[in-house]
Amino acid sequence: MKNNDVTEKKSVISINNLKKSFGSLKVLDGVNLNIKLGENLAVLGKSGSGKSVLIKIISGLLKPDEGTVTVLGLEVDKISPVELRALRSKIGFSFQNSALYDSMTVRENLAFPLIRNKTNLSKTEIQHAIEEVLNEVGLPQTIDQMPSELSGGQRKRIGIARTLILKPEIMLYDEPTAGLDPITSSEINSLIKKVQAQYKTSSIIITHDLTCAKNTADNVAILVQGKFLKSGSFDEVFKSENEIARTFYEYNFINDK
Amino acid sequence: MKAETDNNGKKYLFSKSLDTVFLAVNNVFKFIGLIFKEAFTAPFEWKEIINQCFNVGFKSLPLVSLTGFIIGIVFTKQSRPSLSTFGASSWLPSLISIAIIRALAPLVTALIAAGKVGSNIGAELGSMKVTEQIDAMEVSATNPFKYLVVTRVMATTFMMPVLVLYSGLVGMLGSFMNIHQNEQTSFAAFIKNAFSTISFLDINSSIFKAVCYGFTIGVAGCYQGYYAENGTQGVGKAANTAVVVAMFLIFIEEMIIVQFVNSIR
Structure with missing residues (x-):
């Protein structure tokens, strides 16, 4: 077993010896990763450690310098733009700042990917799908609001709803609880678990928030200097003597001591 | 080297x-x-193209109307003393129509559109880029280039000739009002005199220029916005560069097209 492997079981996402640099800065330096069907993996790491770059490579937004990234059996950087678009319809990406289209209402934000990916849907079916995902995230009343009228937590939920409307098989969450108060963070954590259970998704959750990792992930992995330093279940990782894992734990759960 | x-x-x-x-x-x-x-x-983003045509065309009308009208009046007032010296103030409508249709309407409208529309496109797309909205479109299996760039470039290319013709008409109206006030020329006489010197080549070359300017404004704005980086500073830079580049290219195109049209006149 390679040092950086999270798991070697059959997977929906498989990354092998992934390397990515920006100029002379090495961001990812030989990452190996496997995500099983239905598994939630939280990736922890310092700011600038390459966590977001990892999920951007998985979704095909960035190209790797070396290594292979296989998602649902397809090598992301080797497939044609048409195949990549089809693959992306099975991947939900929740951005750190939600990335809602600020010139569109919530309804238009949610309809945007649906209209372009499922062209045979009637207006009634589109309306029904929008109402369904808004109910899933608990925000049916926001349907005609503009993103600027929403709170941070609401924006996160609508961002997740926009990804759910295509019924993804994989969810990628970039800092889902960043900048949110503890109560809203807790609601987002519950939503992530609900999505996993209801949509049978496999997910990668990029976070600094150990509460989020503990409550949403089946496994956690710590990314340090472009490699996974430690991976396994929450207890395996944070009950170890590893200094970086201890620092993360003590900073997040200082009151537990 | x-x-x-x-x-x-x-x-x-x-x-x-x-x-x-x-x-x-x-x-x-x-x-x-x-x-x-x-x-x-295919598929074509018809709804967004129409939406952008409305943004580029209809929303520019007040500014284009105002500047076109003022240019018509000012150019007439400035030209009158020179022509009067030679007793040729009756040539004013011809002079004005040639100046407005051939040069002033396309150039001034394009420069106004570069400032208003070009900066708007650069800032809008730049803002979408730095807030990851373009990435969000891409990962939701849609084509942001087609939706954001192609629609805007098509809108500026289609609407610029309309704005130029409109600006020309408003400029002529401004000129007529000034001439009517001073020389008591009737509308029919003004139109007859003005259009006697205008050929189809003049109108066609104006439309051709407008198409080129519109395409340039759209491409400059979209290119700068679509590849904006470095946060809010990048958005400002994208908007600014879009205007500067578009204006610079418009003058270059004006020079080339005028040379070309004069060679076939």
């Missing part, structure tokens, strides 16, 4: 700055090539 090498050992074909310019020109041509490819490939 000796090839340059930087501190990281990277070699350049000519020099760092010259290579950067060539690379930028190459990227712009690739960008334009992609616009043509996507513009003729």
Whole structure:
């Protein structure tokens, strides 16, 4: 077993010896990763450690310098733009700042990917799908609001709803609880678990928030200097003597001591 | 010429700055090539094209009306003393119509549109880029280039000739009002006199110029916005560069087209 492997079981996402640099800065330096069907993996790491770059490579937004990234059996950087678009319809990406289209209402934000990916849907079916995902995230009343009228937590939920409307098989969450108060963070954590259970998704959750990792992930992995330093279940990782894992734990759960 | 090498050992074909310019020109041509490819490939974003035409055309009408009208009046007032010296103030409508249709309406409208529409497109797309909205479109399996870039370039290209013709008519109206006030010329006499010197070539060349200017404004705005980086500072830079580049290219195009049209006149 390679040092950086999270798991070697059959997977929906498989990354092998992934390397990515920006100029002379090495961001990812030989990452190996496997995500099983239905598994939630939280990736922890310092700011600038390459966590977001990892999920951007998985979704095909960035190209790797070396290594292979296989998602649902397809090598992301080797497939044609048409195949990549089809693959992306099975991947939900929740951005750190939600990335809602600020010139569109919530309804238009949610309809945007649906209209372009499922062209045979009637207006009634589109309306029904929008109402369904808004109910899933608990925000049916926001349907005609503009993103600027929403709170941070609401924006996160609508961002997740926009990804759910295509019924993804994989969810990628970039800092889902960043900048949110503890109560809203807790609601987002519950939503992530609900999505996993209801949509049978496999997910990668990029976070600094150990509460989020503990409550949403089946496994956690710590990314340090472009490699996974430690991976396994929450207890395996944070009950170890590893200094970086201890620092993360003590900073997040200082009151537990 | 000796090839340059930087501190990281990277070699350049000519020099760092010259290579950067060539690379930028190459990227712009690739960008334009992609616009043509996507513009003729289904599915088409008709609703967004119409929406953008409304934004570019209808929302520019007040500014274009005001400037067109003022230019008509001012140019008439400035030209009258010179023509009067030779007892040729009756030639005012002809002079004004040639000046407005051939040169002033296309150029002034394009410069106004470069400022208003170009900066708007640069800032809008730049803002979408730095807030990851363009990435969000891409990962939701849609084509942001077709939705954001192609629609805007098509809108500026289609609407600029309309704005130029409209600006010309408003300019002529301003001119007529001034001439009518001073020379008591009737509307029928003004129109007859004005259009006696205007040929189809003048109108067609104006429309051709407008198409080129519209395309330039759209491409400059979209290119700068679509590739904006470095946060809010990048958005400001994108908007600013879009205007500067568009205006610069409009003057170059004006010079080339005038030479070409004069050679076939």
